Amino acid sequence: MTDGMGSHAGSAIAAPGKPGRWRHGVGLALAASIAAISAVSGVAGAETTFTRDVVPILQQHCQECHRRGGAAPFELAVYEHVYRRRDKIAEMVRTRAMPPWKPVAGYGDFAGVRGLSKEEIATILRWVEGGAPEGDPRDRPPARTFSTGEDRGTPALTVRTEPFTAKAKSGDIYRCFSIPTAFAEERFFTLSEVVPGNNRIVHHMLAMVDEAGDSARIPPADEEPGYPCFGGPKVKIGGYLGSWTPGSRPWAMPEGVGIRLPPGARVVVQMHYHNARLQPETDQTELRLYAATAPVTKSLQFMRVGRFSLNIPAGAARHEVEAEAFVYRPMSVIAIHPHMHLLGREMKVWAKLGDESKRPLIHIDDWDFHWQGFYFYRTPVALPARSTIEMMAAWDNSAENPRNPNKPPKPVYWGERTIDEMGHAAVLFTYDDETLSR
Numbered sequence: 001m002t003d004g005m006g007s008h009a010g011s012a013i014a015a016p017g018k019p020g021r022w023r024h025g026v027g028l029a030l031a032a033s034i035a036a037i038s039a040v041s042g043v044a045g046a047e048t049t050f051t052r053d054v055v056p057i058l059q060q061h062c063q064e065c066h067r068r069g070g071a072a073p074f075e076l077a078v079y080e081h082v083y084r085r086r087d088k089i090a091e092m093v094r095t096r097a098m099p100p101w102k103p104v105a106g107y108g109d110f111a112g113v114r115g116l117s118k119e120e121i122a123t124i125l126r127w128v129e130g131g132a133p134e135g136d137p138r139d140r141p142p143a144r145t146f147s148t149g150e151d152r153g154t155p156a157l158t159v160r161t162e163p164f165t166a167k168a169k170s171g172d173i174y175r176c177f178s179i180p181t182a183f184a185e186e187r188f189f190t191l192s193e194v195v196p197g198n199n200r201i202v203h204h205m206l207a208m209v210d211e212a213g214d215s216a217r218i219p220p221a222d223e224e225p226g227y228p229c230f231g232g233p234k235v236k237i238g239g240y241l242g243s244w245t246p247g248s249r250p251w252a253m254p255e256g257v258g259i260r261l262p263p264g265a266r267v268v269v270q271m272h273y274h275n276a277r278l279q280p281e282t283d284q285t286e287l288r289l290y291a292a293t294a295p296v297t298k299s300l301q302f303m304r305v306g307r308f309s310l311n312i313p314a315g316a317a318r319h320e321v322e323a324e325a326f327v328y329r330p331m332s333v334i335a336i337h338p339h340m341h342l343l344g345r346e347m348k349v350w351a352k353l354g355d356e357s358k359r360p361l362i363h364i365d366d367w368d369f370h371w372q373g374f375y376f377y378r379t380p381v382a383l384p385a386r387s388t389i390e391m392m393a394a395w396d397n398s399a400e401n402p403r404n405p406n407k408p409p410k411p412v413y414w415g416e417r418t419i420d421e422m423g424h425a426a427v428l429f430t431y432d433d434e435t436l437s438r
């Protein structure tokens with residue numbers, strides 16, 4: 001991710017080559033190739049092996065997705081499979097592209113943070129450089145098991161997308177489904193779980209409230225179910241109901257907080273599909289919403305902090321904008337969802353409190369449109385009245401940006417289409433002084 005971090009990892013591998021460590025390594029180095037010299041780990045004379053050193057890292061940080069039925073396209077468990085991919089694995093961990101986690105560490109205190117320590121990265125790199133030996137099978141820890149989902153009882157509402165078939169080698173597909181609900185009065189949910197129907201093609205999912213039901217009136221663009229929607233649902237959004245990205249967890253509201261669904265609203269589900277396979281694949285994804293079991297005193301609110309008009313000059317390598325939103329009522333921020341399109345490079349959001357002190361909210365310094373998600377704070381971030389939420393976003397509209405869809409670059413404006421850009425963060429929060437009784 002950041003070059004700075006990558007080069008730290010690089011220097012950690014070089015450590016065994018330092019003069020002080022040489023002596024320990026000699027016995028092994030005698031029999032080994034030059035490449036294997038760097039395999040000498042900090043432990044005198046010990047080789048870095050798959051079974052002893054690498055498997056525990058894969059179990060802890062990778063298998064959540066890289067397992068059978070997991071969200072990643074291949075497993076990382078069997079030695080031969082891992083060995084075959086060792087160079088790519090080294091590249092992915094060195095650049096911190098895997099495990100996927102976009103926010104810059106330490107800027108915002110998030111739940112479910114993923115990442116390898118410098119030592120873990122160094123171990124994997126040392127193992128690969130040392131020829132990736134399997135090691136002694138007796139060193140291998142027992143396989144990690146994953147639960148097949150918790151029993152949460154019966155959802156109060158299950159929203160299902162229509163079955164959608166992505167053609168072989170489909171590329172990226174953004175598809176929205178407009179789904180009616182039929183409650184006569186507003187409902188509150190405290191837990192929202194997304195169950196992708198086909199892990200081979202589902203890349204992300206976002207569920208939104210369409211209170212006016214406008215999504216039902218979007219004219220069909222083709223014969224397939226749903227309608228194409230790259231950057232947004234094409235209708236006014238009244239809130240968010242849930243989301244999924246590989247490895248993400250269900251949305252669990254803090255005590256007393258309910259996710260509100262207005263009566264008669266439609267749910268718009270945006271799916272990002274990508275079928276890399278040689279045969280068509282079909283998906284039908286479910287959103288399960290669970291009713292509050294305790295009284296709801298606060299409803300989940302949302303706001304957007306950003307710019308809703310943009311003019312990014314053709315060729316600009318860094319086009320930066322700032323935006324802010326004023327906090328009128330004391331609030332607690334529960335989650336944040338940065339949103340830009342293909343040209344986005346960076347987004348940083350923070351709150352400035354009345355006393356000028358700052359609260360970091362999120363910083364993504366290597367934006368990737370294909371990894372979008374909601375990030376939940378470990379504990380809600382309290383913002384007193386008279387704070388401001390401030391945002392900085394930057395785009396790269398130069399020819400050097402490999403993700404630039406325009407060759408040569410063109411001026412780019414705000415909008416929801418592939419050729420447009422957006423730049424905002426959706427913020428989920430509650431008002432501290434709200435006292436619903438539900």
Ligand code: HEC
Pocket residue numbers: 057058061062063064065066071072073076085088089092093098099100114116246247248
């Ligand atoms: C949260 C889920 C998740 C976790 C955890 C995860 N991966 Fe991945 N990984 C993916 C997905 C999904 C892909 C497919 C690439 C894509 O869709 O962007 C992938 C792709 C890869 C690739 C292929 C990249 C390429 O460009 O060919 C490698 C190698 C990889 N992961 C290694 C790892 C390693 C090593 C770990 C642990 C240190 C790990 N991953 C942890 C989800 C995950």
